Amino acid sequence: MRRQLTRPKPGHYFPLFVRETDAVCVQPDLSDILGEIAGLRGLDLQKSRFFTQSSDGDDSASAMARIAILGATGYTALELFRILSRHPTARVVAATTRQTDRPLISSIHPSLTGLFDLPCENLTPEEVGNSCDIAFCCLPHTASMEAVPKLLQAGCRVVDLSADYRLRDPASYQQWYGHQHTDAERLSQAVYGLPEIFGPLIPPASLVANPGCYTSTSILALAPLIAEGLIDPQGIVIDAKSGISGAGRTPKLSNLYSECNESVTAYSIGNHRHTPEIEQVLTDVGGQAVQVAFNPHLMPMDRGIFCTIYPRLLRSGTQAELLSLFRRYYAGQPFVRVVDHIPATKDVAYTNFCDITVRFNRDQLVVLAVIDNLIKGASGVAIQNMNLLLGLDQRTGLLGC
Numbered sequence: 001m002r003r004q005l006t007r008p009k010p011g012h013y014f015p016l017f018v019r020e021t022d023a024v025c026v027q028p029d030l031s032d033i034l035g036e037i038a039g040l041r042g043l044d045l046q047k048s049r050f051f052t053q054s055s056d057g058d059d060s061a062s063a064m065a066r067i068a069i070l071g072a073t074g075y076t077a078l079e080l081f082r083i084l085s086r087h088p089t090a091r092v093v094a095a096t097t098r099q100t101d102r103p104l105i106s107s108i109h110p111s112l113t114g115l116f117d118l119p120c121e122n123l124t125p126e127e128v129g130n131s132c133d134i135a136f137c138c139l140p141h142t143a144s145m146e147a148v149p150k151l152l153q154a155g156c157r158v159v160d161l162s163a164d165y166r167l168r169d170p171a172s173y174q175q176w177y178g179h180q181h182t183d184a185e186r187l188s189q190a191v192y193g194l195p196e197i198f199g200p201l202i203p204p205a206s207l208v209a210n211p212g213c214y215t216s217t218s219i220l221a222l223a224p225l226i227a228e229g230l231i232d233p234q235g236i237v238i239d240a241k242s243g244i245s246g247a248g249r250t251p252k253l254s255n256l257y258s259e260c261n262e263s264v265t266a267y268s269i270g271n272h273r274h275t276p277e278i279e280q281v282l283t284d285v286g287g288q289a290v291q292v293a294f295n296p297h298l299m300p301m302d303r304g305i306f307c308t309i310y311p312r313l314l315r316s317g318t319q320a321e322l323l324s325l326f327r328r329y330y331a332g333q334p335f336v337r338v339v340d341h342i343p344a345t346k347d348v349a350y351t352n353f354c355d356i357t358v359r360f361n362r363d364q365l366v367v368l369a370v371i372d373n374l375i376k377g378a379s380g381v382a383i384q385n386m387n388l389l390l391g392l393d394q395r396t397g398l399l400g401c
Helices: 030-040 075-084 125-128 146-152 170-177 195-201 213-227 274-287 321-327 375-389
Strands: 065-068 090-093 134-137 156-159 207-209 236-242 291-296 305-310 336-338 352-361 364-369
Touching: 065 125, 075 213, 075 375, 125 321, 134 375, 146 156, 156 375, 170 274, 170 336, 195 236, 195 364, 195 375, 207 213, 207 352, 213 236, 213 274, 213 291, 213 321, 213 336, 213 352, 213 364, 213 375, 321 352, 364 375
Parallel strands: 065 090, 065 134, 134 156, 156 207, 236 291, 336 352
Antiparallel strands: 236 305, 305 364, 352 364
């Protein structure tokens, strides 16, 4: 009899184990799958508050979690402060900088005046780890790998916003980032922090690798099509456009107003560091090697990412059918909105939403997706990950929950 293949469950990348009995495919309980995958990463699902909430509703996550932000002077740190200022169960107890004069965080980020009187201090990772429950690392690439082991050894859980723990292969990290990884043994243990794909693995994790901004947009736009085997995994063209804040707060000639205003420019064609990250995750989703041609552009706007993606369909389908597929795949995911209209970056500015739609240009499928690069592309998804680590609804602090 013809073998029937199962497809990944919407919203999860986990492989489904198939047993052929009378041409019926048997899907095991999700907890069995989670246990096997967690074992490969050294995770203990029983220690996760996500799995151990008491029956009477008295959850220890209701206590205020102590939060630290390392590298508190940049844009992603600013957005973390803004979100955490209204978070009901988390409070910031430490913020670090290399400056030695202990400036108030409100002097670094004036928009936080009246919200935080916290001094920004030149603390060691050990000092931070001993004083907090969860640390957000907003440090530059290569700096995080020096701090993270010390934070973990102090008993602190970590959400790392750098790229230091996103790639599992240390040789790939060295190739794309130009540095040898000094904590390579943890690369296979870190959980990739895109909740819409890897959500069940996040609660028991000690180290979460927060995804990149371009990567989040591209992966969310392609995951349903890759998971269903509807597109060729090779030769996917991604045309991506980002606001200036994606380059960070450190002054650079190319980011000066007179250089980027009224101008659009491409950069890092063929060698952008988000390429292997996109390919790694989508390969996990589909179970076969994915190759993308990633082409980023800098736009004269403060924030936002717009990805226009051109995959090759392997099976025919209508726009309505594909939109229905996306809606099924992301059912129950509060921050992915599959829309009928063509989205714009202003639709998602200052929010944690990713808006996605599809169109056909003659026979060419076009997938369009937008996010706010500083929120869903960085700090917002970091708070999603923190919420999952604490056993909270992932919307907490992000949608008024």
